[in-house]
Every structure is written in C-alpha cells, then in structure tokens.
Amino acid sequence: PDQYVVIGNPIAHSKSPRIHARFAAETAQRLNYSTLLAPLDGFVATAEAFRAAGGRGANVTVPFKLEAFAYSTRLTARAQAAGAVNTLMFDGADIIGDNTDGLGLVNDIVRNAGIPLQAKRILLLGAGGAARGALLPLLEQQPAQLIIANRTLSKAQQLAQAARAEFPDLVVAACTFETVPADCAFDVIINATSASLQDAVPPLPDYVWQARPLAYDMMYGATPTAFLQVAAQHAAQCRDGLGMLVEQAAAAYALWRGVQPATGPVLHELRMEMQ
Numbered sequence: 306p307d308q309y310v311v312i313g314n315p316i317a318h319s320k321s322p323r324i325h326a327r328f329a330a331e332t333a334q335r336l337n338y339s340t341l342l343a344p345l346d347g348f349v350a351t352a353e354a355f356r357a358a359g360g361r362g363a364n365v366t367v368p369f370k371l372e373a374f375a376y377s378t379r380l381t382a383r384a385q386a387a388g389a390v391n392t393l394m395f396d397g398a399d400i401i402g403d404n405t406d407g408l409g410l411v412n413d414i415v416r417n418a419g420i421p422l423q424a425k426r427i428l429l430l431g432a433g434g435a436a437r438g439a440l441l442p443l444l445e446q447q448p449a450q451l452i453i454a455n456r457t458l459s460k461a462q463q464l465a466q467a468a469r470a471e472f473p474d475l476v477v478a479a480c481t482f483e484t485v486p487a488d489c490a491f492d493v494i495i496n497a498t499s500a501s502l503q504d505a506v507p508p509l510p511d512y513v514w515q516a517r518p519l520a521y522d523m524m525y526g527a528t529p530t531a532f533l534q535v536a537a538q539h540a541a542q543c544r545d546g547l548g549m550l551v552e553q554a555a556a557a558y559a560l561w562r563g564v565q566p567a568t569g570p571v572l573h574e575l576r577m578e579m580q
C-alpha cells in the first residue's frame with residue numbers, strides 16, 4: 306500500500322495516523338499512515354529519505370512548516386499565501402507543497418458548525434503563521450468585513466495590506482486588541498494567537514462580544530482554552546480547533562487520494578475520547 310507520514314518534533318502524540326486510518330477505511334482505500342520524528346536540524350534529510358523509499362505524501366507539523374515550504378518545488382496558491390506548508394505530495398520529481406490548515410478552519414466553521422461566513426463580520430486575533438494561513442481561505446468566503454487584531458500592530462497591518470492587495474473589494478483592517486472598533490457587531494471571533502499556550506487571553510474590550518459571536522480557538526484540549534472560557538462568560542457560542550484538525554486532514558487526504566472522506570464520525574470519536 307501507499308505510504309504516508311506526518312513529520313514533526315515532537316510527534317508521538319499526533320492524532321493524524323488515527324484520523325487518516327479512519328478516512329482510508331471509510332473510503333475503502335489501502336494505505337499506511339504513520340508518524341515520523343525528524344531531528345530539529347534534520348527535516349529535509351528525513352523527508353528525502355522517506356521520499357526515496359517510495360513515500361507518496363506527508364503532513365508536516367510544528368516546527369517544520371516553513372522548512373517544508375522551502376523544500377517544495379511547486380506550491381499551491383494557498384501554500385503561497387500562507388507562507389507555510391502542512392501537506393506534501395510526492396509526484397515523480399515534483400514535491401508539491403500545499404497548506405490545508407485555513408481550509409480546514411473554514412470547513413469546520415461552515416460545514417460542521419453550520420455557520421456561513423459570506424457577508425459576515427469576522428475578527429481574526431493574531432498575525433503569526435496560524436493567522437496568515439487562515440487569511441486567504443477566510444477571504445474566499447467573502448465576509449462583509451475582516452478585522453485583524455494583534456498585540457504587535459505592525460504585523461497585523463502587514464497582513465491586512467497583503468490581503469487588500471489580493472481582495473481589493475473586501476473590507477480588511479488592522480488594529481490592536483485594545484483598539485478593536487466598537488461598532489462592528491462581530492459574527493465570528495477567531496483566536497489564531499498562541500496565547501492559549503501560556504494560558505493568556507488577548508485583552509479585548511467587552512463590547513466585541515455584544516452580538517454573541519461564534520468564538521473559535523484554533524487550539525484544543527481536554528478543557529476549554531482560556532480564550533473560550535472568557536467567550537463563554539460573554540455567552541458566545543464556543544468551538545475549539547479539534548474540528549479544524551480533522552478537516553485539514555480531510556483536505557490533505559482529498560489532495561492525495563482524489564476522494565473526500567466524511568469527517569463527522571472521526572470528529573465525534575475524538576471528541577468523546579477527550580472528555
């Protein structure tokens with residue numbers, strides 16, 4: 306059977322092998338998907354050895370997404386926009402780099418949570434790699450407005466400027482957490498900062514919660530992140546990033562195998578196990 310891996314460091318606790326095994330069973334395809342630990346200074350050597358052994362594709366996770374971007378010989382538009390690669394497909398001499406994280410986020414919100422983003426008002430928190438990866442897929446949904454708020458204003462401004470160049474008809478603006486406009490009535494607030502890792506919450510004014518938005522945290526865990534706890538205090542609808550994880554995997558699977566797996570069953574299973 307065809308061989309796939311997820312490459313990262315650390316990697317032992319990755320849920321991706323389980324997710325892809327479920328997809329393979331469900332779509333009646335034969336393939337192997339396992340974890341591959343790369344030394345911190347050995348991403349390319351590890352990926353090349355796997356490719357030389359006949360590997361067909363790989364997911365790439367922390368901390369190698371930028372190296373995977375540089376390693377790719379061809380990039381999809383969304384990988385180019387994200388500046389990072391989470392999915393590699395080996396095709397003869399070609400190393401195709403894609404990024405399915407942002408599409409995974411959008412599919413989880415639109416399909417799984419059932420919240421269309423078209424004509425909605427979105428507040429995106431953060432301007433690092435995770436935010437950048439989400440930007441193009443979010444804008445493709447044609448929201449009424451997308452505001453990027455970040456601790457460091459200049460990074461939000463850079464992202465907003467690049468987004469406006471790509472989507473001149475859409476309203477994209479940048480601000481700090483403290484200076485989010487008061488009159489926006491956000492439908493969706495997405496936390497793409499890494500603040501949750503430090504149990505911190507971006508210092509947003511209370512008025513951002515006025516319209517009872519969907520609060521989405523790209524992170525997930527057995528207990529709600531600090532951001533989702535604050536959101537719940539403001540009666541927001543809360544969703545963590547577990548669905549994004551499953552949906553980015555489904556998009557990678559579709560790229561490799563040409564077939565779209567159902568994501569509901571495995572998402573439900575992972576959710577049950579985490580409780």
Ligand code: ATR
Pocket residue numbers: 430431432433434435436455456457460497498499500503505506507
């Ligand atoms: P990632 O790949 O997870 O996006 P990153 O590129 O290092 O990681 O970006 C981290 C993001 O989280 C940035 O937007 C960062 O804000 P700055 O640009 O000001 O550094 C944000 N961030 C990290 N820790 C934070 C905290 N404690 N509070 C608010 N924002 C934080």
